Amino acid sequence: MRDKLKIVTIGGGSSYTPELMEGFIKRYHELPIKEIWLVDIEEGKEKMEIVGNLAQRMWDAAGYPVKVHLTLDRREALKDADFVTTQFRVGRLYARIKDERIPFSYGMLGQETNGAGGIFKAFRTIPVILDIVNDMKELCPNAWLINFTNPSGMVTEAIIKHGKWKKCIGLCNVGVNLMIREPEALGMSQEDCIYRFAGLNHFHWHRVTDKYGNNLKDKIVQKTYEGVDMGVPVNILDIPPEREQQEVMDCIPCGYHRYYYNYDVLYQHGYEEYLRNETRAEMVKKTEDKLFELYKDPNLKEKPKLLEKRGGKNYSNAACECVSAIYNDKRHMMVVSTQNDGAISCLANDSIVEVSAYITGQGAQPIAWGEFQSAERGWLQLMKAMEECTIEAAITGNYGMALQAFMMNPCIISGHNAKQMLDEMLVAHEKYLPQFKDKIQELKAQGVYPKDPVVVDLMKNNL
Template sequence: MKKGIKIATIGGGSSYTPEIIEGFINKKLSGELPLEDLYLVDIEEGKEKLEIVGNLAKRMVSKAEADINIHLTFDRREALKDADFVTTQFRVGMMEARIRDEKIPLRYNLLGQETTGAGGFAKAQRTIPVILDICRDMEELCPDAWLINFTNPSGIITEAVLKHTKIKVIGLCNVPIGMVNMVAELYGVEADRISIDFAGLNHLVWGRKIYKDGIDVTEEVLDNIVKGNSFNMKNIPDVDLSKDLISALGVLPCPYHRYYYLSETMLKNTLKDSEEKGTRGEVVRKLENDLFELYKDPDLNIKPPQLAKRGGAHYSEAAVNLINSIYNDKKDIQYVNVRNNGTILDIPEDTAIECSCVIGKNGAKPIHIGHLETSMRGLLQVVKAYEELTIEAAVKGDYSAALRALAIHPLVNDSIKAKKVLDDIIRENIEYLPQFKDLNL
């Protein structure tokens, strides 16, 4: 009989939490995951949300008769002590910081997006000091635990942990599993009949080969998209990728590639949307407020279907599946962020990549990729260099590295604008940026 396991979820007051609770309940009831204690951790400022979500979690567990102890706490160290798995889904600065991340770049006619470009840079600068602090606690209190990170920008955060801590970490994103589900919908089949060979970075990943029931259907899927079938996510403006480009690439770009392949169109749409209905963060803030009102209902004891509108579908499904496969040494294939280790030969070995991996008790083993096609390689190398500089800036408080990072990012690509954006980001986030506290701007 396997002993009961302990999981700590940092950012337990997130609106996503009911989804991960549902996943844990299902695995507990199936007998696969003997989860005994789940700690939902948050900060004092998130007290109301933690209590609302935590009480819903307890009702869900009770209804399912799943026998999981739900603990709500602001004491991170208590939650981490002897944990088997730690999941991270927090937002430093909460929703107000995200909205700033979106609005600051727009002042300079640059795309404001929470995970890439200048917005993603700002989020990384706030998040990296906190994730490294969490890892220091883990090294002391649960050194053998697995860290499953889906705090964005997930690839950058994962790489920071890989480079600067001893913690076993795997990064997660809902984009690859979302792409698998979109292909499954295209064929009207269950998602487990679709597999994709992924290669790239977080929010810059390509599906190089697509299989249905083990048969290569890559060309068929690309033809369907060329003929007008939408292939997108709720949190990204639905602009059609160029049909000629998709045909020329010969691989399946992820929804976030719109920001790179259609930068001007996406900027126009983002500016228009921000004027008419607010930035995506402002839209999400309202969605979240509505969700938390739903969560308060004492009669609600399931994950509400309205959560699907939030834009983060499949995150928790991916996290629960990953934990389950590590715990049970399943050796199945999942799509995660891991250390490159020569998997992609075009970028440094010590950086994080997103790809198809075999998951077992020793973690994620990436499936060898080799050299990427030239068109993919060029974009990948520039964005990877940006990510490396972003981590250096966050860890060292290095203004020069920060400026270089923004100046080379394809969504900024202008040193004068990069400096203006950087200075605004630091000034307006300084309470969350201890690494830049001595900077005189």
């Protein structure tokens, strides 16, 4: 690998970009970056210019000779890249608003990466990421692809299994936050704790001991029921699982399991937000608008505190550390989405799983988890099967396979209403679902059209 690095960020106009720049600046002594290319589409040009100017100010203030390039030409940016990071959102936040509001209008949970919203985000994203991979095969065949685009696990599986791009690692900040917050809550340091994670992205469990091998699960669980912040993402209502359920587990579920273990409570909370036009997507849109007003300030030369309200806290600790670990062959332990290769015994070896792994110059080396108990094993196999159906539907545009994914997903109440919701969401996202073109035309001819008033307004404005 070269001693002057070219890093490309696709989705460069994201509000997260200052977080990414901060992470690279902190690691400049171990990552000899020469140039960073921020790439976006025409609709994101203004935001890319705003955040790109801030990114350059951050580098200049740090005193490092790094040039930030801005472009709408992805191929120009990718040529001879060493690392490509992805953080894009097909359809922008308007698509996320549809993903959340339409399910709530059907009496079901609307969420970015779980349930119908997660499936449709995959439908929109996977064809785009595979196009990016095709460009990389031609223009930067030796580059590493570090994916942070959600749903990260499914997108990473599409890249590795279907795009045949092995030099890819998928990332998420959930594990990072847990490994920071849990030791703090116990009055311990991170170095005092030994972690093991296994599962799928936004659907993993972990085990933790102290350095003497003492299991810390019961202490962590107790803190959870005392109402202590244990690193649950800011977008999730922090209602722990039933205590009797938690006590029989030999591992600790991540925050996103609340959507499954406590569906009724989280649904009701989300539905009340929906009625107030305050779904998570709508609130994130307001926060993002404020962030870009801050980013415009020519005197701003650092990541603003408000960005932590956006979600994705410690994003750079995952993305930038992963790049550094590969470049420097650190053999550093991280939680990543990578090929299973036997780490989780109840899933296929070529499945993409989220596990603890050592990050080396050769990529992720997953750490074996061992056996899951019956309940966790059942959940995991169901969710992986649902992911596989979702990925196949995203690639082929097969309506029956999309319906299979809907009927399997635990956050979707299967039956006729689920099919109606699928149809309505296909029409709502027509602009970004060319693989479903024929089916969408058929549905429109039948008079299928979203009913939620906010979604209707977005569609009238071609958003």
